[in-house]
């Protein structure tokens with residue numbers, strides 16, 4: 001599939017997906033959503049991809065649904081259909097991807113653009129980045145996983161504030177509330193993201209996939225069920241070549257060379 005609205009660049013085990021409609025702060029069209037679903041499916045299928053970096057072109061990360069496109073089409077938006085067929089499968093692809101996803105939040109992340117950032121495993125924000133649950137400002141309900149992810153990330157009190165007010169949160173405030181992992185000065189942002197991506201490109205990818213699966217499972221199951229799930233996944237992790245390599249490297253006092261196998 002040739003992409004019109006995103007860039008898909010794979011180099012040295014690092015897949016960089018760039019939302020590429022900078023003139024509208026990378027607002028999401030239907031085309032972009034289908035392209036992202038395809039890109040994350042490819043990322044899952046391609047063993048040479050060990051980490052995904054999701055970022056935006058220009059000064060924004062993603063401003064959410066393209067509000068102008070909806071008006072330009074002249075058709076009323078069937079929100080239920082749009083969510084069930086595009087946003088929801090995208091979020092599920094991301095959450096189920098057995099590889100780490102780093103959101104490199106280079107600018108504003110609004111509405112579903114913020115939801116997509118929340119669906120990533122790690123969020124690194126540039127100093128000038130900001131986050132807003134813009135939905136309520138246009139009379140909508142937070143979607144694309146925000147109502148599920150945001151309270152789990154920042155707690156119910158803060159999540160309700162953000163969702164009900166739609167106010168803009170700066171990168172430092174986002175860090176203080178646990179919404180992002182790190183805030184980086186704009187001038188150092190690209191280097192810090194690259195360094196982190198290289199670290200994950202050399203990580204034991206299968207174990208990371210199992211960690212994602214266990215955490216996702218544990219979020220809505222009992223302790224007993226989560227313990228069972230851990231045992232199931234640890235059994236799989238224990239049979240990986242990377243586990244053998246990790247133990248050997250430790251005993252030989254050297255750095256492990258993980259191959260993601």
Ligand code: T3D
Nearest residue numbers: 023024025027063064065066067068108110111112134135
């Ligand atoms: O329809 C469906 O798909 C259903 C699903 C809905 C899920 C949602 O995401 S609903 C929420 C949609 N998003 C928003 O409501 C955010 C709208 N944008 C803003 O509030 C502001 O643009 C920002 C706070 C994100 C950034 O503000 P600022 O001042 O930095 O930039 P700006 O000047 O407002 O925007 C720059 C340009 O991008 C501007 O175009 P222009 O005037 O230069 O030609 C603006 O119109 C355009 N733009 C920004 N956001 C969107 C957009 N164009 C279309 N859709 C957008 N979402």
